[in-house]
Amino acid sequence: MIAMAVAYIQSIGGASGDMLLGALVDCGVPLDILRQELYKLNIDGYDLSMTEEIRCEVRGTKVTVNIQDDRRRSPQELYGIVEDSSLPAEIKDLSCQVLGALFAAESHVHGESIDALQLEEIGTLDTLVDVVGVISSLAYLDVRDVYASPLVLGSARPPQWHNGYSVPAPATLELVAAAGAPIVADLSIHEGAGELTTPTGAALITQLARFSRPTMSLNKIGVGLGYKDPSEFPNALRLWLGDVDELEVSTSNETVVLLETNMDDITGMALGYVQEQLFDMGALDVWYTNIQMKKNRPGILLSVLVSEELELRACELILRETTTLGIRTRSADRYVAKRSMTSMSTEYGDVGIKIKFLSGIPVAAAPEYEDCRRIAIEQGISFQEIYTRAVTQARQQFLES
Numbered sequence: 001m002i003a004m005a006v007a008y009i010q011s012i013g014g015a016s017g018d019m020l021l022g023a024l025v026d027c028g029v030p031l032d033i034l035r036q037e038l039y040k041l042n043i044d045g046y047d048l049s050m051t052e053e054i055r056c057e058v059r060g061t062k063v064t065v066n067i068q069d070d071r072r073r074s075p076q077e078l079y080g081i082v083e084d085s086s087l088p089a090e091i092k093d094l095s096c097q098v099l100g101a102l103f104a105a106e107s108h109v110h111g112e113s114i115d116a117l118q119l120e121e122i123g124t125l126d127t128l129v130d131v132v133g134v135i136s137s138l139a140y141l142d143v144r145d146v147y148a149s150p151l152v153l154g155s156a157r158p159p160q161w162h163n164g165y166s167v168p169a170p171a172t173l174e175l176v177a178a179a180g181a182p183i184v185a186d187l188s189i190h191e192g193a194g195e196l197t198t199p200t201g202a203a204l205i206t207q208l209a210r211f212s213r214p215t216m217s218l219n220k221i222g223v224g225l226g227y228k229d230p231s232e233f234p235n236a237l238r239l240w241l242g243d244v245d246e247l248e249v250s251t252s253n254e255t256v257v258l259l260e261t262n263m264d265d266i267t268g269m270a271l272g273y274v275q276e277q278l279f280d281m282g283a284l285d286v287w288y289t290n291i292q293m294k295k296n297r298p299g300i301l302l303s304v305l306v307s308e309e310l311e312l313r314a315c316e317l318i319l320r321e322t323t324t325l326g327i328r329t330r331s332a333d334r335y336v337a338k339r340s341m342t343s344m345s346t347e348y349g350d351v352g353i354k355i356k357f358l359s360g361i362p363v364a365a366a367p368e369y370e371d372c373r374r375i376a377i378e379q380g381i382s383f384q385e386i387y388t389r390a391v392t393q394a395r396q397q398f399l400e401s
Contacts (some may be wrong), residue, residue, distance in 0.1 A: 002130055002281060003362065004144045004145070004218055004243060004244050004360075005141065005142045005143050005144055005241070005242075005243055006143060006144060006145045006146070006147065006195065006211055006214060006241075006242060006243065006244050007031050007138065007143045007145075007146050007147070007150070007239055007240065007241055007242075008146075008147045008148070008214070008216070008239070008240040008242070009023075009146065009147070009148040009149065009150045009205055009209055009237065009238075009239055009240075010148075010149045010151070010237065010238040010239075011149055011150070011151050011184075011197065011205075011235060011237055012058075012233070012236045012237060012238055013152060013193075013196060013226070013228075013230075013233045013234050013235045013237075013239050014154065014195075014196030014197050014198075014201070014226055014228075014235055014236075014237065014326070015151060015152070015196075015197045015198070015201035015202065015204075015205055016197070016198040016200060016201040016237075017126070017131065017133075017198065017200040017201055018062075018063050018064065018065060018126075018130060018224070018226065018227075018305050018334075019125070019201065019224040019225065019226045019235075019236070020130070020204060020205075020222070020237060020239075021034070021062070021063040021065075021130060021134060021137065021224065021239050022050070022060060022061040022062050022063040022222075022224025022225055022237075023060075023123060023222040023223060023224030023238065023239035024133075024134065024141070024222060024224070024239060025050055025061050025063055025139035025222070025224075026061035026088065026224060026239070027220050027221070027222030027239050027241050028141065028220060028222070028241075028262055029137040029141065031048060031050055031063075032142060032308070034048065034133055034136070034137060034285070035048060037091075037132070037133070037136035037137075038086070038129060038132060038133055038136070039139070040085050040086040040087045041082070041085045041087070041128065041132060042081075042084065042085055042086070043081055043125065043128075044069070045068045045069025045125055045377075046065055046066060046067050046068060046069065046125050046126065046129060047068075047069065048063060048064070048065060048066070048129075049063070049064050049065050049066060050062065050063045052063075053220070053225055054182070054234060055225055055229055055234035055235060056230075056231075056232075056234040058223060058234040059223065059295070060223030060225040060234070060236050061223065061224060061225065061226060062224070062225040062226075062227075062270060063224070065125075065126040065129045065130065065158060065273060067125055067126050069125060070116070070124055071124070072119055073119065073121060073123045073124070073125075073310055074117070074118070074123070075099070075103045075114050075115075075117055075119065075307050076115070078099055078127070078128055079096060079099065079129060082095050082096055082099070082128070082132065083096070083101045087132065087136070087308070088139075090139070091132065091135055091136055093137060094135045094207075094208070095131050095132050095135055095215045095237055095383060097206055097207055098131050098135070098203050098204075098207045098208070098314055099127075099128075099131060101158070101175060101178070101203045101206065101207050102122060102127070102165070102171070102175070102199060102200065102203040103117060103119075103126060103186075104174075104178075105126075105171040105172075105174035105175045105178070105199065105203070105335060106119065106122065106171050106283065107176055108174050109170040109171050117326055120139075121228045122171075122199060122200060123299035129324070130204070130290050131200065131203075131204060134204055134208075135179050135204075135208070137202070138208070138396025139309035141241065143241070145210070145214075145244075146207050146208045146209040146210070147209055147210050147211070147212055147213055147214055148154045148209035148210070148211050149211070149213065150181075150182035150183055150184050150211065151176060151181055151183050151184065151197050151202065151205065152183075152184045152190070152196050152197060153167075153168040153172065153173075153176070153183055153184070153196060153197050153327075154167055154190050154193055154194060154196035154197065155167065155186050155187075155193065156197055157192045166387040167195050168195065168196075168197065168365055169195060169198070169199055169329055171199040171202075172195075172197055172198065172199045172202045173243065175202040175203050175206050176197065176202055176206065176273045178206070179206035179207075179305075180309040181202075181205075181206050181211055182251065182309065186323070187212055187396035189230075189232040189233050190233070192230075193228060193230045193233075193235075196226075196228075196235070198363065202397075207286055208310050212255075214244050215244065216240070216241050216242040216243060216244050217243045218240055218241070218242040219242050219243065219398065220241040220242075220270045221238060221239070221242050222238070222239040222241065222375040223236055223237070223238050223239075223257050224236065224239065226240075226281070253271050254333070255307050255308060255331045255333055256284060256305055256306065256307060256308070256331070256332055256333075256334050257305070257307070257308055257310075257311045257329055257331055257332070258303065258304070258305055258317065258328070258330050258331075258332050259302075259303070259305075259306065259311070259315060259327050259329055260301060260302065260303050260304075260327070260329075261301075261302050261322070261324040261326065261327045261328065262291060262299055262300070262301055262302075262324075262326045263299055263300050263322060263323055263324050264297045264298065264299035264300070265323050266300065266322055266324075270323075271288060271300065271302070271320065271322075273321065274286075274318065274322055275288075277317055277321065278304055278306075278314060278317065278318075281310060281313060281314060281317065282306070282310055283304055283305065283306050283310065283314060284306060284307070285303075285304070285305040286302075286303070286305075286307040287303060288300050288301065288303075288305050289301040289303065300393055302318070302322070302324075304318070305332075306357075308331075311329065315327050315329075325328070328354045337356050337357065337358060337366050338356070338357040338358075339354055339355060339356050339357065340354075340355050340357070341353070342355065342356055342398075343349055344367075344373075344390070344393065344394060344397060346385055346386075346389065346390055346393060347389075348375045348381065348389075349366065350371070351367045351371045351372060351375070351386075351390050352367065352368035352370075353366070353367055353368070353390075353394045353398065354366050354367075354368065355398055362399055363399070364399070365391075365394040365395055365397075365398040365399055366394065367387060367391060367394060368389060369379070369387075372386045372390060
């Protein structure tokens with residue numbers, strides 16, 4: 001069995017870019033290596049330092065980004081620094097993805113386009129150092145998948161001064177909402193601690209991680225510390241570094257939820273509409289089963305598989321759009337084979353191919369239905385002919401090479 005390195009981010013007392021850097025350094029990323037990777041940005045005006053400290057009897061590493069150049073840069077300038085750097089292409093892409101999520105959240109909060117956005121705190125170099133530093137450090141540790149616990153945002157409170165911002169920060173909430181990320185409930189120990197999860201921390205975790213905890217063999221634990229030092233809890237983040245067996249099951253420890261309801265008085269048109277709406281919402285699967293109900297009436301069993309985050313929204317939609325009066329729910333674990341999408345050139349045109357992997361080895365390849373359908377209609381060729389030839393070519397190209 002092939003082992004794959006994974007990381008699990010546990011938000012104990014918040015999450016920020018520097019806390020993630022601290023946890024990664026605590027997990028074994030040498031500070032000099034981190035500096036070398038950041039040097040590829042071709043910028044100066046900052047330096048890194050680290051200290052080991054104790055918070056509420058928890059030892060951890062605090063990485064500080066010391067800024068000499070505190071000029072606020074625009075989104076375009078920050079993108080440009082990354083794109084013009086000598087970083088590997090994958091690091092560039094992920095960094096721009098995280099920055100893009102951050103800018104989109106700020107844009108929505110302020111009601112301005114990204115091009116017109118004037119960045120405040122996140123426009124300084126430490127945002128760039130945090131984002132690129134975390135992604136480069138994960139690559140150094142050869143982490144293939146990242147998972148995360150629910151986020152600790154801190155006690156919600158209104159602004160405390162004129163033109164101040166609320167806690168959690170608006171951009172943090174936008175990022176959490178956009179990702180459908182789970183959050184920890186308000187706790188009394190967080191009262192008065194202020195902001196615990198920053199926009200940069202939220203952007204990194206929501207863009208890089210899945211909110212679940214895999215079955216894994218633990219190798220190392222790293223603890224990253226923030227700048228706060230409350231008396232009742234550590235302002236800390238813990239990184240679990242370990243391996244999963246690549247039966248390449250990304251076990252969606254995402255415990256999924258199965259929703260079921262029986263109906264005998266609904267039209268086929270309504271059923272079709274509900275299925276479309278559920279898929280548009282993000283349901284993992286929707287299907288119907290013919291059943292026999294009370295008084296020997298034929299009926300339909302509607303079954304819907306959703307993530308825990310979508311459970312309530314899906315139930316509301318079913319109750320609103322169907323004739324049912326109630327819905328049964330139960331949790332289920334599921335195993336999901338790794339897959340990737342690619343494009344394949346055929347004699348008819350380009351066709352999308354979905355490839356399934358087990359233990360890192362491709363075991364199945366299937367053409368996308370919509371591409372084959374489009375080509376059949378556009379070229380007046382039999383769908384079966386296109387699909388069969390695409391299957392044969394995909395197997396030869398991706399499974400037998």
